[in-house]
Amino acid sequence: MxxxxxxxxxxxxxxxxxxxxxxxxxxxxxxxxxxxxxxxxxxxxxxxxxxxxxxxxxxxxxxxxxxxxxxxxxxxxxxxxxxxxxxxxxxxxxxxxxxxxxxxxxxxxxxxxxxxxxxxxxxxxxxxxxxxxxxxxxxxCWAAPSLRSLFFRALGLSTLFPRSAFINPETYGRWPxxxxxxxxxxxxxxxxxxxxxxxxxxxxxxxxxxxxxxxxxxxxxxxxxxxxxxxxxxxxxxHVGASTPRNVEKAILVMKARMSLIQDHWPRWKVGLGLCLMWVWSALRFAVTRPFAASSHPRRRASAERWQTLWSKRRTWLSGYDQA
CATH class of the missing domain: 3.90.550.10 (Spore Coat Polysaccharide Biosynthesis Protein SpsA; Chain A)
Structure with a gap:
């Protein structure tokens, strides 16, 4: 260098x-x-x-x-x-x-x-x-992750109501x-x-x-x-993500980063709740997409494979980034 x-x-x-x-x-x-x-x-x-x-x-x-x-x-x-x-x-x-x-x-x-x-x-x-x-x-820009945002995200409600400032507060709702x-x-x-x-x-x-x-x-x-x-x-x-294509490796890094933010910036008593909600988030998506693993629809099959990998590697990202 x-x-x-x-x-x-x-x-x-x-x-x-x-x-x-x-x-x-x-x-x-x-x-x-x-x-x-x-x-x-x-x-x-x-x-x-x-x-x-x-x-x-x-x-x-x-x-x-x-x-x-x-x-x-x-x-x-x-x-x-x-x-x-x-x-x-x-x-x-x-x-x-x-x-x-x-x-x-x-x-x-x-x-x-x-x-x-x-x-x-x-x-x-x-x-x-x-x-x-x-x-x-x-x-x-984003709002910081919160118990409320993780709760609605885990249940999939933030996907159903992406422009709701209450259900999806991290995106600041409809503010353009x-x-x-x-x-x-x-x-x-x-x-x-x-x-x-x-x-x-x-x-x-x-x-x-x-x-x-x-x-x-x-x-x-x-x-x-x-x-x-x-x-x-x-x-x-x-041009979002040009140097980091959307793949499982990127998704794992994003999940690790989110867990590290919870560990670093939430009160200690909240961290365990955050970890549980992250676990529920991935578990529900793994369960919902699993039937599409053999789908002839490429996007559905890719989604199933992605969440299967994320679920199988949950111990990796639930620990966040190394503290060193």
């Missing part, structure tokens, strides 16, 4: 944009291109950390953007640890974590920086995300992300944070190898009195 200088020379930059890439060469190039094309009022540096991609990402980025800082890792360090490595060597007042599968729209970064200056109490800021067709992607609002969690695909707060929090917890690291960061900031916010004035396109 290329080594960073002791401290990056940030010149007059106010912001460092950090992109962690992994096997998304075309999208990563587009993410960098749109970042520079649509940011006009903010002086920023961009650092791309390539997590041992096998699709020629590092070479293509170096050829297309020779002036940006590129670190080509010889091994996949995961999203959390890679961000920590880059951030440790940057001195700008703000960091912006930007996914490689995003496209920055006009003025998005400028608007986000302006919003941060007017809302310093937030500490962490995010914007509005849309899909490639322009439709709303609600996954720019068209107004500034305080949120529990700003998603790491487009997350702005003050460097001083990042350093106080010691960045991401490395145990969150993939998924959950942004939730943990925001919840730790909230525990200190900060109130993360998002603004609709800063909008990006997010």
């Amino acid at each position: 290329e080594k960073l200088d002791a401290k990056q020379d940030d010149h007059d930059a106010e912001l460092t944009v950090i992109i962690i890439s992994y096997n998304t060469v075309g999208m990563t190039l587009k993410a960098i291109k749109t970042l520079y094309a649509n940011t006009h009022d903010t002086q920023f540096d961009c650092v791309v950390f390539d997590n041992a991609s096998t699709d020629g990402s590092a070479q293509a980025i170096a050829a297309a953007f020779p002036d940006i800082k590129l670190i080509a890792s010889g091994q996949n360090l995961g999203f959390a640890y890679a961000n920590n490595v880059v951030a440790a060597h940057c001195t700008t007042p703000y960091f912006l974590l930007l996914n490689p599968d995003t496209e920055t729209q006009a003025g998005a970064v400028d608007a986000l920086m302006s919003f941060a200056r007017t809302q310093p109490r937030a500490g962490i800021w995010g914007g509005r995300t849309v899909f490639a067709d322009g439709s709303l992607n609600i996954a720019s 992300r068209d107004t500034p609002r305080e949120v529990d969690i700003v998603v790491g695909c487009f997350l702005l944070i003050r460097r001083s707060l990042w350093e106080t929090l010691n960045g991401f917890q490395p145990k969150y190898y993939m998924y959950g690291e942004d939730s943990d960061l925001c919840l730790r900031a909230r525990a200190m009195g900060y109130r993360p916010m998002i603004t609709p004035e800063a909008q990006i396109v997010h």
